[in-house]
Every structure is written in C-alpha cells, then in structure tokens.
Amino acid sequence: MVLASYKGRCACANDIQDSALDRTNRIEARRDRLRRISRFVAAVFMIAFATTAFSAGTPVGTVIDNMAQVDFDIAGTPDSVNSNVSSITVQETIDVVVTLQSPQNLVAANDTNQALLFRVTNIGNGSEAFQLAINSVIGGDDFDPVPSATPIYFDSDASGDFSVGDVAYVPGGNDPVLAADASVDILLLNDIPGGVVDGEIGRSELTADSLTGTGAPGDAFLTQGDGGTDAVLGATGGTGSDTGEYLVGEVQISVLKSVTVLDQFGGTEPIPGATLTYTVTVAVTNGGTATSSVANDFIPADTTYVPASISLNAAALTDANDADAGELDMSGAPTVVVRLGNLTQADGIQTVVFQVTID
C-alpha cells in the first residue's frame, strides 16, 4: 500500500490525532513484527502449496491390458509368439486433502464473521461427495473462536474472503461433489470472543469426509465406487483437514498528510495571504476494524481557517457541529474534526481536505 510506505515521512506542520491512531503508534513496533510473522506464514504456505502437486491417479474404470512377445529361433528359423492378454481394472480410490489458503487472520475482540479460507481437493480417481465440518475447539491455542451461526460458506465468488454472493454450506443439502482432481474453496467463519488480548492465537479446523465412508487406508466399500466398482480408501482414509489461525492484534491505520500552496498572485509561494490546502488520507491496512475513528487536525499557528472549506471524500461538510460528519471545533484551539466512523480495509482511503490562509 502506497500510503503505508509514506507513513512517518510526512513533513507537515500539523498532526492528526485520534485515540486509535495514538494506540497504533504505540504498538507500531510490535505490529510490524506481527505483520512480518503473518507474511512469513503466508509465504511459507504459498511455497508449500506450490510444491504440492496433487494427482488424482488413473481414472476409475480404466482397463489395463498387457501382453508380452517372445522372439526366438528354432532350428535357425526365426519365430515369434505372443502371450495371452493380462487385464486389470482400476477401482475407485477415495482420497481428499484440505489445505489452508489464507494467512493468519488478524482480529480484535468481539469481531464477527472472521473468515479463514481453505481448499478441499479430491485426490482420488473418481467423483466423490464430501461432508464438511468445523471445529474451533482445538488444543494448544490461547482461545477458542466461536463458529458463526452459519459457519461454513463456499467461496462462490472466488474472492478469497467472506462476501456477498458466497453460498452457505448446508450439511446433507449441498455437500460438494468433486470430480477427480477437482477442488472447491471453503470459508470458515468464526466470531472472536471478548476478553482476548493482543498476541493471543485461536485456531479453527475444517474437515472434509467422504460421504461414501472413511476409515483405514485400504478399507473397501463394495460396489460403491463409480460405475459399480469397489471403492477403496486411499492413504488419507477418505478424510482430510487443516487448521487456520486467528491472531488478536490492533488495527493498523495509515495516515498521510500533504499540503499545496496557492498564493494570491497565482504562484505557489507561502507568503501572507497564500492559501494552504491540506489533504489528509486515512486508511485501514489490515483485517481489523477501527471503531469510531475521528480525524482531528489543529489549525496551524499564524494561519486562519477558510470558512466552509472542509470536505470528506470530496463531499462538502459544514463548519457547524450538526448532523454531518465534520465541523470546525472552536471550543479550544481551532480544530478540524471529521468523524470517519467504523473503518475497515474494505472502506478504502478516506480523504479529508480543508484550507487555511497564511496570516
């Protein structure tokens, strides 16, 4: 994100103040560390996934014939004879793997519908239906995420996150049926309990079980394979699972401030009478939510606020403290106040603009 890369380089006369922003600065160092860890986890995962070349194997029902040929001489005369044809038929083998696709999900206490992305791949050699299940009570973590009311979704729009258009999974209703080598992306949704603190980890697991059956590798389900063949459980025993992680941490916010100068002679000299246009951009850069965010910006010394010059995302705001999102607060040092509300990364960049003139 471009904004993030400029963070801290802004040579502005003013500071933007916000309780959330202050906290952000305080925990910046640790946040950076957490982000690095997240990225590292994601990178390791990508590598692992890229090198895992699943192959479904020879298709069920394939008939493999073989015949040997023997050449020889008898009494100096060359001759040749072929053997009978030996024949074997490929049965269905049931195998499935589940692999986590998303990096560690950075969350805050009481967040809801936090998604982890998994991929379910049929590595058997026939078509197979799978039942999906979520388990968020896993040993070895710091807290148990709470599965959302509808905790399993298909990532129907392939966005990689939980979004409008994703279809809820109903056990026994729309169990995914996967052809050999086919896969489907699945989202697990959990709510984060209150009382968790920064740095704590909670895990959640997706399991996919073959509807034909699960068990020990080699177990057979007679005539239950494709085309009436026997179905034999492969190395996975017809079940696969993987676990994702939620990491509790503060929301990360990027702030960038810039100023342009326009003097009364049409130039750009910062002389008395010149107009300064301040542009403040605010954006959430991770998975958290900045609740009730407020941008506060003091009017610099030796300048005068230009009346009715505040705007938020190009929409004008009045100077009065009224129903709109911003005002000029004259109760103390003159301050531009703009309420940005609950911000997430999906809200994108919030742009606040106001003007002053140099006294």
Add this chain to the structure above:
Amino acid sequence: MSFYTHSKGVVMKISYGFGLALLLIFSSANAISQEQGHLNVTTLVEMEQVSVGADGERQTRLVPVETVVPGDVVIYTTTVENISDEAADNVVVTAPVPEHLSYVGGSAFGPGMLIEFSVDGGVSYAAAEELTVDDDGQPRPATADDFTHIRFVMQDDLAAGAQSIARFRAHLN
C-alpha cells in the same frame, strides 16, 4: 515397424497395424496362453499378499489380481515354456510397461537373462544406466518412470521341455 508372426507353419512379415488386429482376434480366442508351434507363453499379473501365520511369521505370496487402485504395485510374470522337441535359441521376451503404470526401478528379473530397457516405445534398447531422455532440450539420465518396454534376452538356449520366467513390478499411477 514390422514383426514376425507364425501361423500354420508359415512365417509372415506383416505390417504393425494388421498384426495388431490379428493379435487381438488371436488373443481373445486364446485367453489363457498361446500354445502355438514351439513355445508356450503366458503372462500373469499378480500382487503381493502378506499374511501372518499361526507362528507369527509374515508370509508373502503372489495372488492373481483383477482390480487395482492407484498406488498399487503389481507384478507381471511372463512364463516361456519350450513345448517343442528342439532347443530354442536367441529367445527374447519383450514386455511393455502398460500405460498408467510405472516400472519399479530394479525390479526386472529373469534367470540367465540380459535385461535392457527402452524409453522410445520399444524402438531401441540399452542398459538402464545408459539411457537418456530429452528434458526441455537437454538430455538427462532416464529414470524408471521413463521406461516403456523391458527386454529380457536369454543368454543360453531354452532346452526342449524347459521353461523360464521374466518378471517385473510396476505401480499404478
């Protein structure tokens, strides 16, 4: 490509396509073996079955197999029996590695036989370590996966009434 077949005592050199059609008809009428002329040749496909006896000893035996799943290892055994009253010489057993199967390295076995491999569909043969395959324009040593055919060249005559075997393992992809 051409090869020889033997019918009613007449040796004919025939085209590959025609020969294949002939063989299919021929084999379906002789599902068990070819008792034609001088040699009786049988191919059997089996798998290892491990059982634990009453004394706790693990016993491995070969059992004929009709169905397989990916990952299974099967064993092809070709038995050559000389049913004529003359010795056969220059006996060569050619066994294809069927599609969907991969040869298990080091598994080819034949008493008194020189074993060679082909990576080009049976056009040419050489010792396993001498074979190379093209890998994006660069030759690389062939691996067991690359072998398309195995050739068992009997070093001595097959005496009248004698039999020999050629065997290899392959796993189902």
